[in-house]
Amino acid sequence: MKKFLALVMAMAMTLSLVACGNAGSGSASGSGAETAELTVGAIYINSKNDTAGYTFAHHNGIVNGMKKLGLDPDKQLFIVDEVPEDKQQVLAAVDTLVGQGADIIFGISFGYIDAMEEAAGLYPEVIFSHGTGYKSNETNFNNYFGRAYQARYLAGIAAGLKSLETGNNNVGYVAAYTTAYAETASGINGFALGVQAANPDAKVYVKNLGNWADEVNEKAYAEELINTFGCGVISQHCDSAQPQIAAENAGVFGCGYNSDMTGDAPKAHLTAAIWNWDVYYATAMQAAMDCAGDASKFVETMGGPAYYGGLKEGFVDVSPLSANCAANTDKAIEAVKAMMVNGEWDVFTGVKLSIAADGTVTSADAALVDNAGNEIVAAGGPSVEDGVITGSMNYLVAGVEEV
Amino acid sequence: MEMDKLGVITTFIHNIVVYNIPLLYGTVGEIVVEKSGSLNLGVEGIMAVGAIFGYIVGCYTNSMLIGILTAFGMGALMGLLFAALTVSLQANQNITGLTLTTFGLGVYFFVGNAIKAVAWPAMSNYSSIKEGFSDIAIPGLSRIPVLGHGLFNHNMLVYLGIVIALIMWYYLNRTSPGLRLRAVGENPGSADSVGINVKRIKYLYIMLGCGIMGIGGFYMGLNMSGSFSSACWINGYGWIAVALVIFANWNPAMAILGTFVFGFFNTLRVSGSSLAVAFPGALGWLAAVPTQLYQALPFIITAIVLVASSVRKREGSGLPASLGLNYFREER
Numbered sequence A: 001m002k003k004f005l006a007l008v009m010a011m012a013m014t015l016s017l018v019a020c021g022n023a024g025s026g027s028a029s030g031s032g033a034e035t036a037e038l039t040v041g042a043i044y045i046n047s048k049n050d051t052a053g054y055t056f057a058h059h060n061g062i063v064n065g066m067k068k069l070g071l072d073p074d075k076q077l078f079i080v081d082e083v084p085e086d087k088q089q090v091l092a093a094v095d096t097l098v099g100q101g102a103d104i105i106f107g108i109s110f111g112y113i114d115a116m117e118e119a120a121g122l123y124p125e126v127i128f129s130h131g132t133g134y135k136s137n138e139t140n141f142n143n144y145f146g147r148a149y150q151a152r153y154l155a156g157i158a159a160g161l162k163s164l165e166t167g168n169n170n171v172g173y174v175a176a177y178t179t180a181y182a183e184t185a186s187g188i189n190g191f192a193l194g195v196q197a198a199n200p201d202a203k204v205y206v207k208n209l210g211n212w213a214d215e216v217n218e219k220a221y222a223e224e225l226i227n228t229f230g231c232g233v234i235s236q237h238c239d240s241a242q243p244q245i246a247a248e249n250a251g252v253f254g255c256g257y258n259s260d261m262t263g264d265a266p267k268a269h270l271t272a273a274i275w276n277w278d279v280y281y282a283t284a285m286q287a288a289m290d291c292a293g294d295a296s297k298f299v300e301t302m303g304g305p306a307y308y309g310g311l312k313e314g315f316v317d318v319s320p321l322s323a324n325c326a327a328n329t330d331k332a333i334e335a336v337k338a339m340m341v342n343g344e345w346d347v348f349t350g351v352k353l354s355i356a357a358d359g360t361v362t363s364a365d366a367a368l369v370d371n372a373g374n375e376i377v378a379a380g381g382p383s384v385e386d387g388v389i390t391g392s393m394n395y396l397v398a399g400v401e402e403v
Numbered sequence B: 001m002e003m004d005k006l007g008v009i010t011t012f013i014h015n016i017v018v019y020n021i022p023l024l025y026g027t028v029g030e031i032v033v034e035k036s037g038s039l040n041l042g043v044e045g046i047m048a049v050g051a052i053f054g055y056i057v058g059c060y061t062n063s064m065l066i067g068i069l070t071a072f073g074m075g076a077l078m079g080l081l082f083a084a085l086t087v088s089l090q091a092n093q094n095i096t097g098l099t100l101t102t103f104g105l106g107v108y109f110f111v112g113n114a115i116k117a118v119a120w121p122a123m124s125n126y127s128s129i130k131e132g133f134s135d136i137a138i139p140g141l142s143r144i145p146v147l148g149h150g151l152f153n154h155n156m157l158v159y160l161g162i163v164i165a166l167i168m169w170y171y172l173n174r175t176s177p178g179l180r181l182r183a184v185g186e187n188p189g190s191a192d193s194v195g196i197n198v199k200r201i202k203y204l205y206i207m208l209g210c211g212i213m214g215i216g217g218f219y220m221g222l223n224m225s226g227s228f229s230s231a232c233w234i235n236g237y238g239w240i241a242v243a244l245v246i247f248a249n250w251n252p253a254m255a256i257l258g259t260f261v262f263g264f265f266n267t268l269r270v271s272g273s274s275l276a277v278a279f280p281g282a283l284g285w286l287a288a289v290p291t292q293l294y295q296a297l298p299f300i301i302t303a304i305v306l307v308a309s310s311v312r313k314r315e316g317s318g319l320p321a322s323l324g325l326n327y328f329r330e331e332r
Helices: A002-019 A054-068 A087-099 A110-122 A148-166 A182-198 A215-227 A242-250 A277-290 A295-301 A329-341 A386-390 B005-035 B043-061 B064-088 B093-118 B127-132 B147-152 B156-174 B176-186 B188-193 B198-223 B237-247 B252-278 B280-288 B291-311
Strands: A040-043 A077-080 A104-107 A127-131 A141-146 A170-175 A203-208 A233-236 A253-255 A273-275 A306-309 A316-318 A351-355 A361-365 A375-377 A400-402
Touching: A040 A054, A040 A087, A054 A077, A054 A277, A077 A087, A087 A104, A087 A110, A104 A110, A104 A277, A110 A127, A110 A141, A141 A277, A141 A295, A148 A170, A148 A182, A148 A233, A148 A253, A148 A273, A148 A316, A148 A329, A148 A351, A170 A182, A170 A215, A182 A203, A182 A351, A182 A386, A182 A400, A203 A215, A215 A233, A215 A242, A215 B005, A215 B252, A233 A242, A242 A253, A277 A295, A277 A306, A329 A351, A329 A361, B005 B043, B005 B147, B005 B156, B005 B176, B005 B198, B005 B237, B005 B252, B043 B064, B043 B093, B043 B198, B043 B237, B064 B093, B064 B127, B064 B156, B064 B198, B156 B176, B156 B198, B156 B252, B176 B188, B176 B198, B188 B198, B198 B237, B237 B252, B237 B291, B252 B280, B252 B291
Parallel strands: A040 A077, A040 A104, A104 A127, A127 A141, A141 A306, A170 A203, A170 A233, A203 A400, A233 A253
Antiparallel strands: A273 A316, A351 A361
């Protein structure tokens, strides 16, 4: 019977691994007296001790944002980490943080959305700010997200120019998800449109990981794209540098994500679409301090319930171009970036950019069409960027093939 | 682009081997441990400890051999801990094994993060490690069309894993020390009565088995190109190895087959769509299978194997009769 029990346990543990990716250690942080006027609370999906990945990026953003404002993260930041996307557990974390005196609480994972909404009602004197979500109220609860697609477009230009240079029109993309989330779909679309601006003949092959992080398969998928589909540039929407390392090993090129991956793949990496989370966190914490204790003014102080920063705010960007980039990549990226920063042009519109090999940028009206042939935006039509946050971007653009 | 259709099959076969050999190490190691009558559920943690120390020490000494020996040694040390707790102190084996998993993963992240904070060794900077993990073609056999590159062009740790499995099979079934080991696993009381030092045998083979698991962890680290991030390299392979032991019926040679059968389904997730594109007529349906099903497939197979093996009759089973039971001499 013992043996059978052991087998059942082994099985249960095996199965439980499908559900939870990470094992690590962590605990609620900090103690000590308050020294300044703002106490910050944070709820993380993974460990605050991570050295890479999503939680790491947010934790860095919060810590650096606090330092910018002269706040002391050692004394004024309270964290509950490794909180799964479960309403009761998120609410318990909120209780803990409120008990520790938090004035503003950040929840970084999409699945915290309902709990954050409920908590905002339970604690009207505390500010709640939810990353990647879409819910909010008019007083103490907002959401925040960035126009990563703009940075993706710029990385796409680097990939497109590289594909022109190598003469290989096949570009690969290791996707966390495809059309299941507007975030992932917009990442693929932004990148693909950037590639096509430089190389209209390019084709983007997407492999769907079905997971936000899965290191072993991130590598295997990239190898598959390189070997079977002949891809010469590999981009990705996943945390680890494995796709870039696979590109390096195969002697092809790649565009990373979330952090500059040139160190991981010095001969392959071109540039990465990156987030500067501290830009938002500093803005939000400043707004919280400006509210001077009245949490209900937060949304008004922030200028609206949804913060949606992009290249203009410096919230997203591309990492420094590596020496692997094709000639004139810097010139083209600078020009297009300027157009997006000053609001002249945006990615998901009825205006298409063309980038010549010498880096000059021209624009022309052209419809935005998905890969099933449906017209999304008529030629010359307005931007559908809202689809990225409202979730209506559930298509992949023409020239993208999911394999 | 003209697609190399047979190349897709070759890559598929190659990947089955490359990505699943750590399972073979884990399984063979666990078989050795279980044959001595101990059920060790700590494979995941032991592989993690072997991985992190093997990789770091291997890189810093720039020696594949030292890396392998360190991974083996650290795995064996974990085995020593398990043996001290369960054999000498009579602790519950299941609980101890689970504890070792938690402990091992903790050590993995503790050591890894500490080293990363100072200077993480990048595999590409250590020529002996990088080249030591590159593919070696077996002359002649690797020239066989389609199968050759898939099966006979691998890194040395793949061959080592197969060799260890075959040696352990021979050792367990054809030698007298192997017979003594099996006797301890079947009935330690009887073994004791004929003068076999049960404690010594248990310590020895628990450490040997755990050492083999450690090498599997090292392989995993190298296969991930030594890129340390927020997820553990072992990625659940240790748990699958525990189940594969049953699939292999406690036979190290069968473990090779088990690894590849399991690996087939594991790798289908990665290569399914490529196969579908290469052979749209025969295999086009593979592309229609949702990713989620592919993700769950290895675990579904594991579950089926566990159920099937537990209903199988005792006859012919390689299950050691005293598996999971602590041997307390005074109770004899």
